[in-house]
Amino acid sequence: xxxxxxxxxQFGDQEVLKGVDFTFESxxxxxxxxxSGAGKTVLLKILVGLFPPTQGRVWFNDIDYTNLDKKGILxxxxxxxxxxxxxxxxxxxxxxxxxxxxxxxxxxxxxxEKQMRVDEVLERVSLSGVNLKYPSEISGGMQKxxxxxxxxxxxxxxxxxxxxxxxxxxxxxxxxxxxxxDITNEEDITTIINTHDMNSVMEIGENIILLEAGRLAxxxxxxxxxxxxxxxxxxxxFASPFLKKLVEAAKNNGKNSLENL
Amino acid sequence: MKLRYLSDLGKFVLWQKExxxxxxxWGMYYKELIRQMYxxxxxxxxxxxxxxxxxxxxxxxxxxxxxxxTLIPPYYIGYxxxxxxxxxxxxxxTCLVLAGxxxxxxAAEIGGMRQxxxxxxxxIMGLNTSSYLIMPKLIAAAYVVPLLVCVAAIVGIIGGYLxxxxxxxxxxxxxxxxxxxxFIPFNVVMMLVKSVxxxxxxxxxxxxxxxxxxxxxxxxxxxxxxxxxxSDILILLADYFIVVLLTx
Ligand SMILES: Nc1ncnc2c1ncn2[C@@H]1O[C@H](COP(=O)(O)OP(=O)(O)O)[C@@H](O)[C@H]1O
Ligand SMILES: [Mg+2]
Numbered sequence: 466x467x468x469x470x471x472x473x474x475q476f477g478d479q480e481v482l483k484g485v486d487f488t489f490e491s492x493x494x495x496x497x498x499x500x501s502g503a504g505k506t507v508l509l510k511i512l513v514g515l516f517p518p519t520q521g522r523v524w525f526n527d528i529d530y531t532n533l534d535k536k537g538i539l540x541x542x543x544x545x546x547x548x549x550x551x552x553x554x555x556x557x558x559x560x561x562x563x564x565x566x567x568x569x570x571x572x573x574x575x576x577x578e579k580q581m582r583v584d585e586v587l588e589r590v591s592l593s594g595v596n597l598k599y600p601s602e603i604s605g606g607m608q609k610x611x612x613x614x615x616x617x618x619x620x621x622x623x624x625x626x627x628x629x630x631x632x633x634x635x636x637x638x639x640x641x642x643x644x645x646x647d648i649t650n651e652e653d654i655t656t657i658i659n660t661h662d663m664n665s666v667m668e669i670g671e672n673i674i675l676l677e678a679g680r681l682a683x684x685x686x687x688x689x690x691x692x693x694x695x696x697x698x699x700x701x702x703f704a705s706p707f708l709k710k711l712v713e714a715a716k717n718n719g720k721n722s723l724e725n726l
Numbered sequence: 727m728k729l730r731y732l733s734d735l736g737k738f739v740l741w742q743k744e745x746x747x748x749x750x751x752w753g754m755y756y757k758e759l760i761r762q763m764y765x766x767x768x769x770x771x772x773x774x775x776x777x778x779x780x781x782x783x784x785x786x787x788x789x790x791x792x793x794x795x796t797l798i799p800p801y802y803i804g805y806x807x808x809x810x811x812x813x814x815x816x817x818x819x820t821c822l823v824l825a826g827x828x829x830x831x832x833a834a835e836i837g838g839m840r841q842x843x844x845x846x847x848x849x850i851m852g853l854n855t856s857s858y859l860i861m862p863k864l865i866a867a868a869y870v871v872p873l874l875v876c877v878a879a880i881v882g883i884i885g886g887y888l889x890x891x892x893x894x895x896x897x898x899x900x901x902x903x904x905x906x907x908x909f910i911p912f913n914v915v916m917m918l919v920k921s922v923x924x925x926x927x928x929x930x931x932x933x934x935x936x937x938x939x940x941x942x943x944x945x946x947x948x949x950x951x952x953x954x955x956x957s958d959i960l961i962l963l964a965d966y967f968i969v970v971l972l973t974x
Contacts, residue, residue, distance in 0.1 A: 510846075513850060515846055515849065515850070535854075539852045539854075540852075542849070542850055542851065542852035543851075543852045545850055545852075546850075547846075547847065547850045549843045549846065549847060550843075551842060551843055553842060553843040553844050553846065553847035555844055555847075556842075566851075567851045569751070569753075569754055570750055570751050570754055570851065570853060571750065571751070571851070571852065619851075625850075
């Protein structure tokens, strides 16, 4: 469980987060949704400790992450995996070296054990056999999978994903979403995902918050999304006029109205 | 503007505490150290050799020109070249060149890692990136740069020989006599002190510029340029102070 408590963040005189309170639950895919510039990445980076909040606290279970010393921070980080928006794969290393890096750095595992674990996680993300390629030699979707493989190689308890399907086609997006969601359930991880993709919301949104200009505008789950009366959520979902028409047509339940689209 | 230099200086000083933290994994740091030694040493050897040969050659020819027709014995030229190379030219010019070569590469490499979130990714893994990315470079440079400077000094002296003796400016015996005259071992100490100091300056300044880079490719280019310019200025200043202190 990760809890954000009254998080404020300012850059200069720009107020990016204006008091966010929320509990991200374990074993679930928690979604932070909102438009570009709403402050999703900043919130995620505060949760994971890459930025200090201007005000507020982040709790990992009952540990106050915001007030830890360096040692405590590193101890928590060993339990954290993160998938970056741009993947952040080390481009001068092969896929295998990328995935092995955290093991090389932090574990006393033998070469053989590392090799087996690399093959195991690559298999888990359905990417067996690309071990010796470089990140630039594989597609965007595959890079995402490698990012996931590297993030989970040390069996984290917390997984953070910043826009895991930005730049991917809808079909690949869904497989990535499902992969993250499956891993979350299998390993009982607390997963937090930033996204502005409605497909993800409807597919894997077990616990959702909507950020709007740095404020928490709505919270709920995917079942509660469509029937919402919340104006901001409504505006976010139906940003596409086509979708709006489609849903209205479905509500009217008439063949005619669908034909008039 | 002046305030920015001051706050950068403060940031730099505070940052040193992070750079010199105990490694998470000695083996990985050691591997990185070896890679850096190889990159700095072998990578910049050709340009250092090239420059050293010409430095020595030009020094000899110019001194010959200045001293021609005076009463100063020709063997003095060997002595002058040797000490100029050792005391000043080898450490100074080598390190200015390394600032432009190694320094800008380091700034660009680390800055690129910052911009592509590689540094964030390592931090999330629980790695102290200030230390992992900078300490091996500092130690590698502090070892390898003095070696490069020694090589530069020797090659410079050989360059001086090649430009003079075959051209009959004076005899080989005279050049060698000069090389062996008035030798003060302390000058070599001065050369080593300079090399280590300059190496530390150019690596830490360049890494600092790269590590704290913001924005995009224009800022990365600017950081790389700043790395070279600031290193050069600080090397020149340090050179002056070392000479003043050590020749008292
Ligand atoms: N490091 C930073 N320094 C200054 N401003 C930032 C920084 N990171 C983000 N911002 C600002 O915060 C706002 C929210 O950004 P972000 O969290 O990236 O939005 P998104 O919801 O699209 O991920 C943006 O207006 C951005 O300009
Ligand atoms: Mg973002």
